Amino acid sequence: MTAENPDLRIAQAATLQPITEIARRAGIPEAALIPYGTDKAKIDIAAVPPGDGPGRLVLVTAMSPTPAGEGKSTTTVGLADAFRLLGHRTMVALREPSLGPIMGIKGGATGGGHAQVVPMEDINLHFTGDFHAIQIANNTLAALVDNHIQQGNALDIDPRRIQWKRVLDVNDRALREVVIGLGGPGQGVPREDGFDIVVASEVMAILCLATDLADLQRRIGDVVVGLTRSREPVTVRDLQVDGAITMLLKDAIRPNLVQTLGGTPALVHGGPFANIAHGCNSLVATRLATSLAEVTVTEAGFGSDLGAEKFLDIKARTGGLRPDAVVLVATVRALKMHGGVAQGDLAAEDVEAALRGAENLARHAENIRRFGLEPVIALNRFPTDTEAELDAMLGWAREQGLRAALSEVWAEGGSGGVAVAEQVLEVIAAGGGRDFHPLYDPAEGIEASLRTIATEIYGAAEVQYVDAAPAALRRLQRNGWDTLPVCVAKTQYSFSDDASRLGAPRGHTLHVRDLVPKIGAGFVVALTGSIMTMPGLPREPAALRMGVDAQGRAVGLF
Template structure:
């Protein structure tokens, strides 16, 4: 029996087409592609603007259960489904996020799919790609530098240095930088103050880039960033220190979607990358909207489980961009069901139908949550070699009790040939006209009530607790005209609760709100719960220890 090839070996052997050929399939002229080498390109703003009157295709969201160490394969299924739709004669585009270097060198790995359902060039996508993240990092930190410079040269805006809210960012997990003191070293270095770093994917600049519709909208949103407060507690905006123009210049190219391809040479838009546990977890609006003008079906994903990614996709991205999804896919695995049912990782290879039954509660909660948004849903069972027929049937039988259907998918091993059944059923679901999409809460609901609505309706929490200072801050923002904004919950991805070790479908737990942050440019309020960190740390054995260049000069260890 031949050894199973690694993801990177499969990706390296891909028969890639020139990116101009991929663009031509979508009707994109060569002059409207800005190539980055032979296999990736950006799409010009002029071409995108010319598509505005074209009819939209169908929008399909791929989401998942809460992630476990057993693996779920959401991105793999997203890519596989697009290959499957193209295989059955549909014109489909995949829209996914770019990978962050932090988790790539930490523990999560890359973000380009796996097995025979990948987007390529995998190494580039998981590393520097077209430089979008570097541009976002630089634009964010330019603003940080301008703030300290403004204070150094007289502080014309009368900023209270104790109330500066704009932190710095870098695209790496580095717990040592969560809290820092800057401007030490004497008079010529400025006024010392406490500051800190977040990871780039938590930056409001990242969120803004992913929600902006064009460069004009981008500049307006960047100017609306609140960087701190004056001594009278009035907000200071980025435009007040004239930062918005230069930031937009740095983001001019990053704003344009990136075109690449799947292993089966189908078009893929890979653009933007906010985390779903500490940001809104969706690829860019401009990429999704452009894809909808160019294809019959657009398949996109939302980060982590449906409690985070899907909720934010529906309540933030779709609300802000006027998108109406036609169908949703919830990805699950028999292995993850067993782990949610109490089986240890080392015992997942053995059949345990009772544990599958017990663990299905987590899947059921996600399916029911997606239905709350009025979107028809189907379950994709991402196949592993150790799965047994009894375990697969147990999942199918359980999902049937929810009024939905579960389909076994073998795209990881077989590519599009292994996901044809799901492709047919998803196309039928999207064309059925059954979607009655609506966000979970209205714009005019109070901010704290929005937090409670998500916590109770999606997480099944019993209560939300917050200090008076948090509630007062929310009231102050409402008084300033920000009460209509949606909330972006920063919560662990591993559980419906704020306890990452509480698997399954817990009920009646408490959601503690530790901090709230106003992202006025992006247009939402970030709600930090539990022990979630906006700057992650590296694990005891980071993935970087297994990443190296081999003797032939090829990268090894990426996954």
């Protein structure tokens, strides 16, 4: 069964400008473009002359979302178009969508309505092949590890202690735990293995944090694939294949240039999830945008407790970035859900529930201020919102001393985001991010970093190390990896590690069940609660409503 979707209809009806014109607007010479048709291109950064930057950097984050999302990408795109309408040379930097949520429940990640990056269906599907390159690079490394063991195992790799998993860009719960190498000696050494989704791969994280091709190869070489029988780490450099894996990514590291419906240049590159990875687009794309544009608008996945915290503590630290302003996306429907309304009843007016749910939004605003930044709340309007609900929430924000404005970019494009943009410009004029600072010092150790994040951002009372975590902590300390930043893998729906605890819980316990070193990426992943690095599909996947028409155009994509 297929279904019509207004976002797709709007995107398909748009007349796109030639990508050469979009590049000219961004200050990118045609000689630096590697075209993929007429409306998208990769960029050879070496051929781009230095800009006047760094320009202003605006980070878009959100409150704790509902399962369908709150329109953060839509707000990001519309806000960029609004800055351009106000006369500022603007670029937007976004992540690439994963096929997992596209075919699952959440849909794509190109925005919506009249605030989209286009060509929407290309970007949401195979785009320029970056995810495929990451998947192939990751799985080639997995094959090389198993082949090394099969061909004599000169490095004495312990098959029981290989931590490198295969990946697939599809939600497939059946692949979380598998056994490989069955069928006799010629088929390899039998061992337990598993799959992660591509966006959880360390290769994805490395691509998004590498500063250039040489740094990419250095980071690939640092990847720890497993341990020897004497418990010593084995790296990709030890296997002597860091060059081969980098070669598979030589094109993928180049940023992708597209455009918004409003004609704003857009860099869409990289795509780690924020609940199981660090949730930010590539550093090379963000740096390129800030070097060329007066204002760059970027986003970090899910709420401030996930994507924004990782942007500010990992990406900004790695890349020397300093946000000048933060936009905090909120919706009436998410506020009502955190105020106790069931998901199926969110369309009914309930001002009191929205006000109760505002405790979640208040916590997110508090989080942003902990980094020395001042949030601007963008109340993203949905068709089911009533004037009473919207007025109540804008009034609540004023009473809390928070800047807030209604965002109507889905319906109106950039003009619907001008009110938010003007608030952001006021923050920038008042000093912006001059007081920005990361939340913790990694040099104090993983335990201290996790305790700070858990207590100050999540409102937890303590951190407990359970299951494999205590032994993993000892390994980190023994190998000198416990002073890396920490990337917490946690449910996006709650400040706790329990997705059902909505609102703004306090005094809970954060349960860390494993600590996985990602040495190439430069951080340690802390797996909490029941979070999975390979999601599953819902009872009724979005794929049931998708198809193609007689002209081969997508139907049902959103």
